[in-house]
Amino acid sequence: MGVVPAIELTGLTKRYGPVVGVDRLSLTVGSGEVFGFLGPNGAGKTTTLRCLTGLLRPSEGRVRVLGLDPDADHRRVAPHLGYLPGELRLYPELSGAETLDLLAALQGAPVPRRGELCDRLGLTPPILARPVGGYSRGMKQKLGLVQSMQHDPQVVVLDEPTEGLDPLVQETFFALLDEASAAGRTVLLSSHVLPEVQRTCGRVAIIRDGRLVTVESVAGLREARARRIRLSFADGQGARALGDAERWAPRWQGDRVELLVPPSEVVGALRTLLGLAVADVTVEEAGLDEAFMDLYRDGAGREEP
Numbered sequence: 216m217g218v219v220p221a222i223e224l225t226g227l228t229k230r231y232g233p234v235v236g237v238d239r240l241s242l243t244v245g246s247g248e249v250f251g252f253l254g255p256n257g258a259g260k261t262t263t264l265r266c267l268t269g270l271l272r273p274s275e276g277r278v279r280v281l282g283l284d285p286d287a288d289h290r291r292v293a294p295h296l297g298y299l300p301g302e303l304r305l306y307p308e309l310s311g312a313e314t315l316d317l318l319a320a321l322q323g324a325p326v327p328r329r330g331e332l333c334d335r336l337g338l339t340p341p342i343l344a345r346p347v348g349g350y351s352r353g354m355k356q357k358l359g360l361v362q363s364m365q366h367d368p369q370v371v372v373l374d375e376p377t378e379g380l381d382p383l384v385q386e387t388f389f390a391l392l393d394e395a396s397a398a399g400r401t402v403l404l405s406s407h408v409l410p411e412v413q414r415t416c417g418r419v420a421i422i423r424d425g426r427l428v429t430v431e432s433v434a435g436l437r438e439a440r441a442r443r444i445r446l447s448f449a450d451g452q453g454a455r456a457l458g459d460a461e462r463w464a465p466r467w468q469g470d471r472v473e474l475l476v477p478p479s480e481v482v483g484a485l486r487t488l489l490g491l492a493v494a495d496v497t498v499e500e501a502g503l504d505e506a507f508m509d510l511y512r513d514g515a516g517r518e519e520p
């Protein structure tokens with residue numbers, strides 16, 4: 216497919232009557248990327264993924280998967296696209312194997328990876344022979360993962376893929392993502408689980424209220440994250456004036472104070488603070504989840520209309 220991006224959204228807008236699910240979202244994801252899609256509840260993640268897989272028609276804007284319109288060109292896109300919905304609905308009376316056959320027919324492609332994926336995820340032939348109505352939540356999720364990759368698609372779209380999976384199976388899933396990326400496949404992964412995103416994704420987009428807040432590399436987010444400076448004072452006087460350092464929103468607990476300071480300002484902050492009667496000081500990186508949380512909460516960098 217040459218230089219055609221695996222996924223390209225241009226001004227994607229989806230309205231449900233008066234409710235705007237996604238608002239002018241533009242995003243490009245290249246081949247071989249494992250791309251994270253994050254945002255608080257109701258941010259528009261599922262809506263975006265449904266537009267990407269041709270299940271919803273955009274109100275405005277353009278969606279391209281491998282250069283094709285997944286709505287108008289559904290039959291051409293389907294063999295190259297895998298999708299795990301957030302709420303997988305299955306026919307309870309069909310067996311696991313019949314379910315995979317049915318979904319393969321909809322994908323319109325051979326399923327060269329089905330056996331290997333079932334093996335690795337522990338879906339044995341006796342399990343696959345049972346009706347899925349009797350499957351546990353984790354077993355259903357595994358079946359969902361197998362169907363999303365059984366036809367070895369170029370682009371895999373996963374909505375909350377590790378829901379219900381035990382930690383061992385999650386490790387297998389992470390290995391599958393690494394392998395997919397190494398093989399030049401593209402994975403778009405919507406998730407609320409920050410360590411999972413940190414572990415698997417190269418870049419992440421954060422959306423909020425249907426709008427793109429930021430697109431960042433996970434490494435970039437890590438570098439930009441604030442440093443946590445903790446100071447303690449030995450004289451038992453509790454909270455006191457911190458001079459210039461007040462602007463980093465000090466949080467006091469008795470004689471100890473904590474500040475979150477941008478990396479470029481740490482040295483200046485320490486100069487100011489160490490002029491006070493400090494008994495002890497530590498500086499450490501704040502967690503990546505805090506960087507995410509700030510973006511979730513504030514919508515930093517969000518464009519106004």
Ligand SMILES: Nc1ncnc2c1ncn2[C@@H]1O[C@H](COP(=O)(O)OP(=O)(O)OP(=O)(O)O)[C@@H](O)[C@H]1O
Nearest residue numbers: 231234235236254255256257258259260261262263
């Ligand atoms: N079928 C629908 N009819 C009306 N409004 C809808 C419909 N589907 C989604 N919405 C609205 O669109 C917005 C985005 O919802 P969406 O399900 O895409 O969010 P999400 O980011 O996937 O949320 P979550 O993390 O809770 O799954 C919400 O305000 C939601 O109420």
